[in-house]
Each structure stands twice: as C-alpha cells, then as structure tokens.
Amino acid sequence: MPNYTNSLWSEAVPSTTYAPLSGNLTVDVAVVGAGITGVTAARLLQAAGRRVALVEARRVGKGETGKTTAHLTEALDTRYHTLISRFGVDGARLAAEGQRLAIEQIATFARDLQIPCDFRRVPGYLYAEKRSELPELEAEAHAIEKLGLAAALTGDVPLPFPVARGLRFENQATFHPRVYLQALVEAAARDGARLFEETQVVGIEESGSLCRVNTDRGVIMARDVIVAAGVPISNRFLLHTKLAAYRTYAVAFEQPAPAADALFWDLADPYHYTRSQKIGDRNYVIVGGDDHKVGEDEDTAVPFIHLENHVREKFGREVAATDYRWSGQIIVPVDGLPLVGRNSASTHIYVASGYSGNGITNGTLAAMVLSDQILHGKSRFTELLDPTRIKPLASARSFISENVDFPKHLIQDRLPHPGPEALAAIPAGEGQVLSLGGQRLAVYRNANGELSALSPVCTHLGCLVHWNTTEKSWDCPCHGSRFDPHGRVLNGPAVTALEARPIPDLPETEDEPRAPAMPGQEQATP
C-alpha cells in the first residue's frame, strides 16, 4: 500500500526541536500555533519590539502549512464575481489587495532573511477545459477587469493537454513552504521570541488587564493572545457556524524534464490545482484536489485514486508507489472571506481562520492584520474580515447548507453502527466505530493485533468521530477536529483527548443498540 502521508516538503528538511514550556511566563503577546499564521505574527510582533511567546502543540509546520502546495496567488478560491456580489467592488478589490500584500510580505522576508526557499514569481492560469465552463471563466475575467487586476484571457495555456481557454494572472508566486517557515521561526527565536513546542493550549481566559493561556505544561500570562491554531479553539460554537472543514488531497510525481513553471487551477467539480517544483536536481509536478467535507468520505483512499486517474489521463503518467501522496485540511468560510480579528466578546483575544485553499497568503495577511490591530489598534482590513460580521454571511446561500450539517451529524450518527461481529474483522492498523455492549466505541487495532477503545464522542461539541483510513485518525465531521488512534488531538477546535474506554466482555449474541439519545446528548455509558 502506498504511503498516504508522505509530503514532498518533508524530504531533507529535519523537524525543529524547541523545548516545551516549563513553568509560567508573562509576555506581551502569546501566539497559539506555529503554522504560517502564528510564525508570521510572531516574527512581525517580535520585530516591532513586543515580548512574544509562540506555543505549538506539536512541531513547527506540522499542521496544514506542512501539507500545503504553496500557490501564492491573487486568484482566490471564491471567485471575484461572487465576492463582488457579496462584498461589493470595493470589498472584492480590498480582498485582492490583501493577497498582493501577503505575496509581497513573503517576498520581503525571503529576500531580507536570505531564505533559500526558492521563492519565484510565476504566472497563474485559471482555465476552462470544456466549452461549457467558458461562461464561468468569462464572468471571472469581467470581474477581474472591474477590479483592475493584471490578468487577461488567453488561448495559450502551457499544459500538456488541450484546454478551451485560460485567464492568465501575472506576477503570482510560489516557494518551498517548509524551508520558508523554519527560517522565519528561527529568525524570530534568534531575535528574542520565545518558542515552545509540544505544548498544548487547553484554554484561554480573558480577565482584567492580562489574558491567561492555560497549557498542559504551564501558564502564560499575556496582554494579547492570537489564536492561530487553524481553527478557533477559544470559541465554543459561534465562529464554527461560519466555517466548514474540508479535506484536500495532493500527489507529487517526478518528470524527466521541467514542466512549465506556472500555477494552474481548473473549473471542474471537484477541482484540481497543479504546479511544478524542483528539489535538488529532480523536477516534480504537484497535483491537488478532490476535496470533501471532513469525516464524510467512507474511504479516504478513493480521492487519491481519483487524483491518480487524473494524472494518468492528463499527464500520461502513472503515480508510482514511491511517489508522494498526502492530504490535509482546509477551512472554508461560508461567505468566501477569512475570519480575522477580535474574537466575539473579547478585547484582547484575536482569531484567524477560514482561509479556504489560499491559506498561505491568507495566513500571512491575517498575521499582518492582527499585528497592526495589536500594535496600532487598527487595520484597513478590520471591517472586511471581522469575524463577528453578520452581513453578508446570513445571505450567503452556503450558510444554510453548511450549517445544517452539525445537527445532522448529532442525529444521524446515532443510527445503528456495526456490532460485535465487526470487531474481529477490523484489520491491523485500522479503526471503526462499533456498537458494543450497548455503547458506541471507537475501536482501533494496532500493528500487533491488539485492540483499544475510545469514546467516539468528539470532545468539542459531541458529534461522533469517523475513522480516516489513510491518515489513521479519528475525524469529526462537524467542525473538523481530528484525533490520533489513541485519542490525542491532531486538529482543533477540540483541545481534549477522546476518553479511553474498556472493551466490554461480550456475550455470544449482542442485543440491538439502545434507543437513540436526544440530539446533543450522547448515551450514558453503562
């Protein structure tokens, strides 16, 4: 079986090894999460003279930033003609300006810190493969013209297969994300920021003049806190109604000759994104896509099969077992723009999430916006990205469809699950949610054949987790929390592990599960 968690970026770039927090600490700003958002914010605030503590549950870049495909572009996942209809021409123009500022900020760091991350300016092509996709492409070209971006329709799209037409964006960019992130964090740490890895934040309280950041290793007191954990862990419910977690998939395969150095995005559903990257003397093509909502695909090997079929059909190439395959999480906001700013009802706690597939630029922009808000009390983007905004959220059609899912999972996931007869059938290295002895259990069989069980009830807000066979994780379909086979948190918003449970002694035959509980309440464990 291929390795499904082998990202191109992990090659030849060793992990960071910063020590965990030990004891208590007081700083000006605590930043939770060392991905692109947290590291960029830490660097900007430290460079402005603030005492900064950056706290990471695992290792720097082990979250989604380590899994990105790093297209740095003004071509947002939510098309500009949609953004204009929701935020007006000025709002959409400011959104585009934010992407440009982020690209230039990355270019500035790469240049000033001499980061060997292969940052380069490339064109980007949004393309219609079929004639039926042309109206969508033309609507976008029209919107782009209104906004004054440097992009134009073209019949010349440098892909190895025919396409109907493309919209070429000038002066986009790309880089090696892991090399960039590690150099940036090293610069911040060298110049005075405190960095703590393997330190999980379990709660944030705001009272009086200082916020209290509780971790599993000690307490950090800070005037301001930036929650850059991918999703807000400080907000139990409200913000999560505006966000949906999707998984997206990528493969990277070697090519004898370099492909066109450009970014490509198709208009298919599900869509694909493509680019090339040279590492050492090897030329790779990276193709991504096949997104689905977290916890909703029964077999997470299937999106990889779809991507491999796409590569075979379009590039005439088999993806070998030794090539790279990986997947990760993107957080989609219901109205198309990220949620960045003060958390609702907070004065000193800031959140940043909802980047869609543009999280490297949106994460950089979020760090710039939050730094400005903390340092200067304002940012030009405050209103546009305000996480408490109601309009146009309420009018976005997807607001309804995304948010029916939460109660759906609370109710539907209480329908019968396989019982004890399925226990023996769980292969080594796999897991399944079963109904055993009248209770639901998330059962995992390790490589030695030993079984262990957890409560399958997500510790965020109580949906039932699902097994992800390629990542070997328990994934929650409601707001995207993920847990390792032993229940430890991999992705928030959950901050607490799944509870360990004993596997009950089972009689020869098993009764049907008890009647479903009320939505929002898990059945009590006997």
Ligand SMILES: Cc1cc2nc3c(=O)[nH]c(=O)nc-3n(C[C@H](O)[C@H](O)[C@H](O)COP(=O)(O)OP(=O)(O)OC[C@H]3O[C@@H](n4cnc5c(N)ncnc54)[C@H](O)[C@@H]3O)c2cc1C
């Ligand atoms: C396959 C794939 C392709 C993508 N392609 C692109 C692309 O081409 N262009 C683009 O712009 N974007 C892309 N993205 C999106 C982009 O990579 C992400 O949106 C972005 O990296 C998110 O950055 P972040 O800093 O918000 O989160 P992360 O990088 O996930 O960082 C959050 C960090 O917080 C830590 N954390 C979480 N909870 C806690 C806690 N309780 N205590 C302490 N630490 C905690 C996590 O361990 C993690 O390290 C892609 C994503 C994927 C998965």
Ligand code: FES
């Ligand atoms: S992530 Fe919210 S209930 Fe699981």
